[in-house]
Amino acid sequence: MIVAITGMPGSGKSTAAEILKKKGFKVVELSDFIKKEMRHRGIEITAKNIEHFAIAMRKKLGMDMTAKFAIKDISRMRGDIAISGVRDIDEVLYMRRKLKKIIPVIALVAPQRLRYERIKARARPSDVKSFKEFRWRDNENKKLGIGRVIHSADMLVSNSGTRRQLSDNMGRALSMLREKHALS
Numbered sequence: 001m002i003v004a005i006t007g008m009p010g011s012g013k014s015t016a017a018e019i020l021k022k023k024g025f026k027v028v029e030l031s032d033f034i035k036k037e038m039r040h041r042g043i044e045i046t047a048k049n050i051e052h053f054a055i056a057m058r059k060k061l062g063m064d065m066t067a068k069f070a071i072k073d074i075s076r077m078r079g080d081i082a083i084s085g086v087r088d089i090d091e092v093l094y095m096r097r098k099l100k101k102i103i104p105v106i107a108l109v110a111p112q113r114l115r116y117e118r119i120k121a122r123a124r125p126s127d128v129k130s131f132k133e134f135r136w137r138d139n140e141n142k143k144l145g146i147g148r149v150i151h152s153a154d155m156l157v158s159n160s161g162t163r164r165q166l167s168d169n170m171g172r173a174l175s176m177l178r179e180k181h182a183l184s
């Protein structure tokens with residue numbers, strides 16, 4: 001099974017990917033391809049630089065550009081795969097077309113203030129430093145089309161609680177998706 005994971009910043013995509021990895025999934029993080037290209041070009045990895053670079057690259061290469069970068073790696077993988085960090089429906093459509101597979105989308109949802117608190121707590125070097133910058137990043141993600149992916153997701157998974165609750169929610173979502181697609 002291949003699943004795509006989407007959600008706003010701080011919604012728990014990386015945590016969900018870790019949970020899936022423990023369940024035997026191989027994980028592909030789409031933003032890693034953007035960061036790799038930024039490093040190659042000598043661009044500092046910050047929240048604003050990532051967003052600006054991603055927007056510029058999408059204008060130049062299309063809204064599905066991260067999927068284009070990742071498809072070679074994904075196509076060589078076997079077994080269960082989780083593709084984390086989907087930002088636009090065109091990425092999902094491109095991967096479905098190229099891999100000739102059903103790829104359900106799991107959207108993680110959590111309240112904005114909770115998402116900001118999580119980002120502050122994890123303190124990655126590339127994370128936003130203020131709530132104002134966080135709101136700006138949310139808006140940039142919406143411009144990239146993340147709302148379309150979330151609204152068209154096959155499954156919405158709440159991540160407003162503990163890591164254990166997210167693990168349980170992800171387990172239920174996977175079971176439902178496996179059952180649904182086994183019947184298709």
